[in-house]
Amino acid sequence: MQPIPRLKRYKKDLAHSYTFGVFPTLELLAHRPQDAIEVVAHPQGLENTGIARIQDICREKRIPFEIREKTFPRLRARENEFAVGVFRKSEPGLNNSTDHVILINPGGTGNLGTIIRTMLGFGFHDLAIIEPATDIFHPETVRASMGALFQLRFARFKDFAIYQERYPREFYPLMTNGLTTLPAARFNSPFGLIFGNESRGLGPEFHNLGTTVRIPQSTAIDSLNLAVSVGVTLYQASIQQS
Numbered sequence: 001m002q003p004i005p006r007l008k009r010y011k012k013d014l015a016h017s018y019t020f021g022v023f024p025t026l027e028l029l030a031h032r033p034q035d036a037i038e039v040v041a042h043p044q045g046l047e048n049t050g051i052a053r054i055q056d057i058c059r060e061k062r063i064p065f066e067i068r069e070k071t072f073p074r075l076r077a078r079e080n081e082f083a084v085g086v087f088r089k090s091e092p093g094l095n096n097s098t099d100h101v102i103l104i105n106p107g108g109t110g111n112l113g114t115i116i117r118t119m120l121g122f123g124f125h126d127l128a129i130i131e132p133a134t135d136i137f138h139p140e141t142v143r144a145s146m147g148a149l150f151q152l153r154f155a156r157f158k159d160f161a162i163y164q165e166r167y168p169r170e171f172y173p174l175m176t177n178g179l180t181t182l183p184a185a186r187f188n189s190p191f192g193l194i195f196g197n198e199s200r201g202l203g204p205e206f207h208n209l210g211t212t213v214r215i216p217q218s219t220a221i222d223s224l225n226l227a228v229s230v231g232v233t234l235y236q237a238s239i240q241q242s
Contacts, residue, residue, distance in 0.1 A: 004037055004038050004064060004086070005037065005086070007071055007074065007075060007084075007086065008075075009076060010075070010076075010138065010139050012135050012137075012138070014089075015088065015089060016037060016086055016087060016088055017086075017087060017089055017137040017138070017142065018075060018084050018085065018086060018142070019083075019084065019085035019087065019139070019142050019143075019147060020075075020077045020078065020081045020084060020139050020142070020143050021080075021081040021082075021143065022045070022048060022050035022051060022054065022081075022082055023050065023146060023147060024085070024142055024143060024145075024146060024147035025039060025054060025084070025085035025147070026050060026053060026054060026057075026147070027146070027149075027150050027151070028085045028087055028150050029054065029057045029058070029085070030057075030150075031147075031150040031151050032087065032090075032150040033057070033061050033063065035087045035088045035089075035090055036061075036063045036086070036087050037063075037064075037086040037087060037088055038064040038065070038066070038085075038086040039054055039058055039063060039064070039065045039066075039083060039084070039085050040065075040066050040067070040068050040071045040072075040083070040084045041054070041055075041065070041067050041068075041082060041083050042067070042069055042072055042081075042083070043067055043069055044082060045082020045083065046067070048082055050082075050083070051082060051083060071084060072084065075139075089137050091154065091155055091156065092152070092153045092154060092155075093153060093155050094126045094127075094128060094153050094154070094155050094167065095125070095126055095153055096167055096190070097190055098125065098189075098190060099126070099187075099189055099190055099191050099192070099193070099237070099241075100124075100126045100127070100128050100167065100191075100192045100193070101115070101119055101124055101127050101128070101192075101193050101195070101234070102127075102128040102129075102130065102160075102163065102192050102193065102194045102195070103115070103127065103128070103130065103133065103195055104130045104160065104194065104195065104197060104202060105131070105132055105133055105196070105197040106129065106133050106134055106197065106198070106226065107134055107198050107199070108134060108198060108226075109135070109140035109141040110141075110144045110227075111144075111198060111225070111226050111227045112133075112134050112136060112141050112144070112145075113140070113142065113145035113148075113149070114145070115127075115226070115227050115230045115231075116144075116145040116148050116152055117144070117145045117146055117148040118227065118230060118231045118234060119148075119152065119230075119234065120148045120151055120152065121234075122234040122235055122237070122238040123238055123241070124234055124238075125151070125152060125153055126152075126153045126154070127152055127153070127154040127155075128154070128155055128156075128157060128163050128167070129154065129155070129156045129157070130157050130158075130159060130160050130163060131157065131158055133156070136149070136156070167192070169190045169191055169192050170187075170188050170190075170191045170192070170211070171191070171192045171194055171211075172185065172187060172191060172192065172193050172194065172210055172211050172212075172213050173196075173202050173206040173207075173209055173210060173211075173212050173213070174194065174195050174196075174202070174212075174213050174214070174215065174229060174233055175196075175201065175202050175206065175212050175213070175214060176201065176214055176222070176223050177212075177214060178212035178213045178214035179211070179212050179213075179214075180212065180213050180214070181213070181214060181215075181216050182213055182214065182215045182233060182236050183236065185213045185236070186240070187240055187241075189241070192210075193230075193233055193234070193237065194206065194210075195226060195229060195230055195233075196226075197226075198226045201223065215229060215232055215233065
């Protein structure tokens with residue numbers, strides 16, 4: 001059994017993080033129980049059927065389960081989040097034979113969590129993050145992913161060159177001035193879909209890498225939200241894979 005850390009407000013340098021809410025906590029217990037350290041429930045949530053399920057799983061897998069009201073405000077959980085899962089941070093790594101999503105310097109926990117959930121929705125399970133980047137283990141990222149993080153393979157890299165050397169494949173950078181429109185693009189597996197930062201996009205050096213792709217859009221906006229761009233692209237790519 002893993003030692004239970006002192007629970008305090010999340011900081012990036014901690015070796016553990018938190019799931020806020022019943023559903024993300026159930027996802028942790030279902031898919032990464034080996035990383036679960038403890039689950040804390042709020043007394044007001046004891047009538048919730050999800051809490052009962054959490055108790056059963058914790059009992060079965062011998063994961064400590066406690067009822068502690070004061071833990072929730074200390075960790076900044078919301079009023080309707082009746083469970084907090086404490087989990088050890090671990091990085092699963094990537095599968096070299098599958099298609100990858102590559103995010104260059106993603107900056108928002110909400111966008112990152114939404115992208116993770118969207119990836120699973122369209123059958124993508126491998127995410128490369130090029131740093132500097134927002135914290136994939138932040139409770140807000142976990143919350144936005146609705147616990148989908150625990151079904152994902154991911155790895156972080158100091159720069160794109162390190163990733164490229166380790167995982168050679170056909171690359172498709174998504175750029176507003178890409179040469180190929182998304183509906184016309186043909187993705188050859190194993191491939192890497194590359195997306196830039198929310199505010200800056202991809203630098204001009206990515207024009208020399210693989211096949212640049214653009215999502216057709218009206219001139220009323222300059223670009224789509226990052227999570228939306230990823231979702232549209234993954235949907236189109238998943239059609240070809242089916």
